Amino acid sequence: KQEVTQIPAALSVPEGENLVLNCSFTDSAIYNLQWFRQDPGKGLTSLLLIQSSQREQTSGRLNASLDKSSGRSTLYIAASQPGDSATYLCAVKTDSNYQLIWGAGTKLIIKP
Amino acid sequence: DVKVTQSSRYLVKRTGEKVFLECVQDMDHENMFWYRQDPGLGLRLIYFSYDVKMKEKGDIPEGYSVSREKKERFSLILESASTNQTSMYLCATLTGISTDTQYFGPGTRLTVL
Numbered sequence: 001k002q003e004v005t006q007i008p009a010a011l012s013v014p015e016g017e018n019l020v021l022n023c024s025f026t027d028s029a030i031y032n033l034q035w036f037r038q039d040p041g042k043g044l045t046s047l048l049l050i051q052s053s054q055r056e057q058t059s060g061r062l063n064a065s066l067d068k069s070s071g072r073s074t075l076y077i078a079a080s081q082p083g084d085s086a087t088y089l090c091a092v093k094t095d096s097n098y099q100l101i102w103g104a105g106t107k108l109i110i111k112p
Numbered sequence: 113d114v115k116v117t118q119s120s121r122y123l124v125k126r127t128g129e130k131v132f133l134e135c136v137q138d139m140d141h142e143n144m145f146w147y148r149q150d151p152g153l154g155l156r157l158i159y160f161s162y163d164v165k166m167k168e169k170g171d172i173p174e175g176y177s178v179s180r181e182k183k184e185r186f187s188l189i190l191e192s193a194s195t196n197q198t199s200m201y202l203c204a205t206l207t208g209i210s211t212d213t214q215y216f217g218p219g220t221r222l223t224v225l
Contacts (some may be wrong), residue, residue: 004154032212043116043202043216089154098143098162098206100214102154 002027002094006103014111015082021075021106023090028068031093035064035075038087038105080110115139116217118203124223131190133220135203143206144186145214146178148199155202161186193224
């Protein structure tokens with residue numbers, strides 16, 4: 001059974017730092033992996049989606065990588081800003097149907 | 113932009129009450145989902161619907177039921193609320209199984225006393 005883990009559960013860094021969030025999964029046979037952002041009182045917003053055949057995806061200051069063989073994905077945030085403060089979740093799709101398997105998230109705080 | 117709305121942001125109910133959570137989307141998406149989110153556990157799928165009047169159980173359907181009478185509206189029903197159903201409930205939509213991005217509502221934080 002696929003399990004998705006995000007460590008640490010919380011992270012606090014000063015503004016301007018580059019940082020990496022981690023996501024690990026137990027079964028390398030995935031369809032794709034997504035990173036989402038969740039702000040307090042708001043729903044989730046999709047940030048990046050990496051197909052199983054891809055190694056990375058980039059959007060602005062965000063870069064997500066995927067290493068299926070090791071069961072890991074990282075979300076790199078460059079030049080962090082206070083507005084990046086949120087909870088970041090990763091989710092794995094294991095086949096072509098609807099089901100996503102979710103990590104519990106990393107709560108990120110960027111200190112001004 | 114896709115808009116997904118949920119009827120309440122915060123809800124407090126008593127044990128044994130029947131509770132209705134409503135989700136409405138404005139983009140004609142076929143697929144709609146109900147998740148619950150608890151600290152340390154991530155999102156868990158309760159039910160999903162791929163068409164009007166069609167529903168499928170997710171990972172944790174016990175104690176819940178759903179209704180989808182119109183394409184834009186998907187309701188989650190707690191037949192007899194219990195304290196262990198205190199949680200954040202999130203609704204999401206998806207245009208089709210071949211697409212991958214789910215669009216989420218703001219969530220309803222339900223407290224059962």
